[in-house]
Amino acid sequence: MKRVYSKVMGVICMAAAVFSVATGSVNVSAAGLYNLTSQAKVQPAASTSGKTLLSTEKTTLSKNSYLTSEQESIMNKLDTDYNKVNWGVQYSPKDMEGIVISVASYKHSDSPYLLIGITNIYDEDVTFSAKGYAKGKSGQEVADISFYETAIRPGNTIVQSVYCDNTPTGEIHWDSIELPNVYETSTYWEGDWYLSTDSDGYYKVDYTVKSDDYMMPGYVTALLLDSTGNIIDAGYDYSTDKGYTLSDRIQFYEKDYNRKVVDVAMFSNPLIQD
Secondary structure (H helix, E strand, O other), rough: OOOOOOOOOEEEOOEEEEEEOEEEEEEEEEOEEEEEHHHOOOOOOOOOOOOOOOOOOOOOOEEEEEHHHHHHHHHHOOOOOOHHHHEEEEEOOOOOOEEEEEEEEEEEEOEEEEEEEEOOOOOOEEEEEEEEEEEEOOOOOOEEEEEEEEEOOOOOOEEEEEEEOOOOOEEEEEEEOOOOOOOEOOOOEEEEEEEEEEOOEEEEEEEEEEEEEEEEEEEEEEEOOOOOOOEEEEEEEEEEOOOOEEEEEEEOOOOOOOOOOEEEEEEEEEEOOO
């Protein structure tokens, strides 16, 4: 399905601040072009040792892609909000051409964070399991990183925001990355979001996740973006509700940012429920 975004621009005055309100939608369809059945289901640990991705003073990564032209073509055509984000680096673990790891950095209240995205471009669901740590300027560990997602849909991206206790370089040391046997099933989904403020002037994103299947959305993440796709803030909701259409809110606890919020990127990975 072709991705279509609609925006309704307006102005809301709140405590002398004026900002644009936007609505948007996202579709997630099966976009994987790599045949997973020919791949080993469990792979050895992969490392990105030696790749320095972030200068010490910047809050966004310089653009580095270690993908093949075929992988880049697939990523550019994803029917999701993935390409709204100004990712600093993209690469695949060794012998896992259908897994793309993407990293972007941002600061919130002067604290450093890394946003890590895992995209499945295989042609079927994958279970993704990984552990590692983010490196600081002296090679020290500044954040633990752990993923376990039971079934990532083809063409979909899961994201995780990681607080770092010191300035990260953007480099991640992976102790292990594996694709265990899949025992759950993801579903095609569509999402809608609406960015506004609450009665106290704090930002909020009201969202809806829809599917033709009876599903549970799990984590729903909203990224507030500036005009160039850099991340301003990240928030999430974890929903164990089940149904065909589920709605809720992601609350942010800021009234004013040092950059204008112009867009939202929404990520989720619903699973089919019996």
